[in-house]
Amino acid sequence: MSTAPAFSMVTPSMKRFGQSQWSTVTFLDAMAPWVLETLSRIDELKGLGDNWDGYGSPRIQTRALTQAIKLVVSLDLQDLPAPVVSPVAGGAIGFHWRVGTRELELTFLPNEQIEYLKVLDQDLERDDALQAGVLPPNRGPEVGRMLNWLIAL
Amino acid sequence: MGVHFDRLESWTLPHFGLFWNRIREEFPKAEVRPPIAAKEWMSFEYGTTDPPGELRIPVRYWFISHDNMRLIQVQNNLFLHNWRRGGKSESSSHYEDLRPIFEKEWLRFSDFVKQEKIGTPRVSLCEVTYINHLERGVGWQTMADLPDVLPCWSGKTAEGYLPSPNAVAIRAFYRMKEPDGSLEIALQSAVRQPDAKEIIQLTLTGRCRPASSDEKDLISGLNAAREWVVRGFTDFTSPKIHNIWGRTL
Numbered sequence: 001m002s003t004a005p006a007f008s009m010v011t012p013s014m015k016r017f018g019q020s021q022w023s024t025v026t027f028l029d030a031m032a033p034w035v036l037e038t039l040s041r042i043d044e045l046k047g048l049g050d051n052w053d054g055y056g057s058p059r060i061q062t063r064a065l066t067q068a069i070k071l072v073v074s075l076d077l078q079d080l081p082a083p084v085v086s087p088v089a090g091g092a093i094g095f096h097w098r099v100g101t102r103e104l105e106l107t108f109l110p111n112e113q114i115e116y117l118k119v120l121d122q123d124l125e126r127d128d129a130l131q132a133g134v135l136p137p138n139r140g141p142e143v144g145r146m147l148n149w150l151i152a153l
Numbered sequence: 154m155g156v157h158f159d160r161l162e163s164w165t166l167p168h169f170g171l172f173w174n175r176i177r178e179e180f181p182k183a184e185v186r187p188p189i190a191a192k193e194w195m196s197f198e199y200g201t202t203d204p205p206g207e208l209r210i211p212v213r214y215w216f217i218s219h220d221n222m223r224l225i226q227v228q229n230n231l232f233l234h235n236w237r238r239g240g241k242s243e244s245s246s247h248y249e250d251l252r253p254i255f256e257k258e259w260l261r262f263s264d265f266v267k268q269e270k271i272g273t274p275r276v277s278l279c280e281v282t283y284i285n286h287l288e289r290g291v292g293w294q295t296m297a298d299l300p301d302v303l304p305c306w307s308g309k310t311a312e313g314y315l316p317s318p319n320a321v322a323i324r325a326f327y328r329m330k331e332p333d334g335s336l337e338i339a340l341q342s343a344v345r346q347p348d349a350k351e352i353i354q355l356t357l358t359g360r361c362r363p364a365s366s367d368e369k370d371l372i373s374g375l376n377a378a379r380e381w382v383v384r385g386f387t388d389f390t391s392p393k394i395h396n397i398w399g400r401t402l
Contacts, residue, residue, distance in 0.1 A: 065349070
């Protein structure tokens with residue numbers, strides 16, 4: 001079409017590197033497939049009510065969900081498999097990955113802390129097979145390092 | 154709201170600091186950002202510069218106001234002014250109120266460029282952008298509700314095998330003929346970082362070529378771009394969404 005060259009000249013954002021907008025959103029179409037799968041699974045679990053486990057556990061608390069979602073969308077990792085996402089007693093939500101012989105479990109607690117458990121060796125008899133700890137809120141980079149460790153084989 | 158202009162060849166990194174010095178009282182925070190640019194510009198220039206051996210690094214600077222509500226973005230071919238909603242009053246985010254502020258800031262910038270003998274900005278495009286967030290639960294619950302938001306999206310598939318999508322991204326370009334320009338509409342599923350809320354973000358950007366770099370023609374260009382944004386929004390979205398957003402941009 002004869003208008004094409006002129007039109008292409010007035011649409012500079014087609015090849016933009018930076019964005020002109022001033023907003024703090026993460027667009028889902030730019031996310032890795034595992035992120036979309038994980039968000040979808042989290043969404044399913046939002047429907048759980050109190051006593052979902054038959055032992056009186058509260059539903060997954062909003063602060064735990066918020067922490068989990070914020071972390072997932074902030075990770076810039078393309079090659080990660082989707083974790084198994086499950087409710088955890090006490091109003092928390094958990095992610096579990098297994099890649100080769102390595103495993104990582106993250107539990108997002110209602111107080112916004114994140115519990116982690118790293119399985120470094122499947123031989124659980126070994127003293128150094130497990131590593132566990134608690135991270136304060138908003139420690140995305142540290143979780144990112146754990147996930148890089150998980151897929152670094 | 155902003156303008157694109159021909160690249161100022163004499164603009165160098167120290168000029169960002171000199172300009173910041175002029176606006177620092179109102180915009181005390183500065184951040185370095187990657188430039189908005191075609192990819193071919195995203196390379197360091199070295200060896201072809203004048204004087205030879207000078208390193209040119211393409212960057213964009215953000216200058217942010219005290220209250221975090223206003224942002225000025227500067228690079229060697231771009232000047233943008235952004236506002237956040239939620240200021241002292243809603244009326245403060247209306248175009249009629251914002252455009253004079255933009256004019257004042259643009260004048261301050263172009264005066265700086267002239268006084269520093271960097272050149273004269275020759276404006277190639279005027280740009281007006283509006284961003285709207287539609288939170289999940291307000292007008293939509295899942296992507297199956299998207300036809301209620303967008304008349305152009307039916308959600309139907311040929312055989313009905315696929316469920317409704319988890320995420321959607323739509324980009325549409327429309328040609329503006331008078332003046333010469335375009336309207337870009339982007340609708341994207343997103344997560345808003347501060348509160349982790351799921352949203353649909355609707356971004357409308359009107360761009361057009363002004364007749365000249367004179368103030369009168371720039372205002373006319375901005376008005377035309379804004380007109381396309383407002384009417385484009387009304388045309389692209391459903392009456393249900395107009396009610397939710399109050400129809401006004």
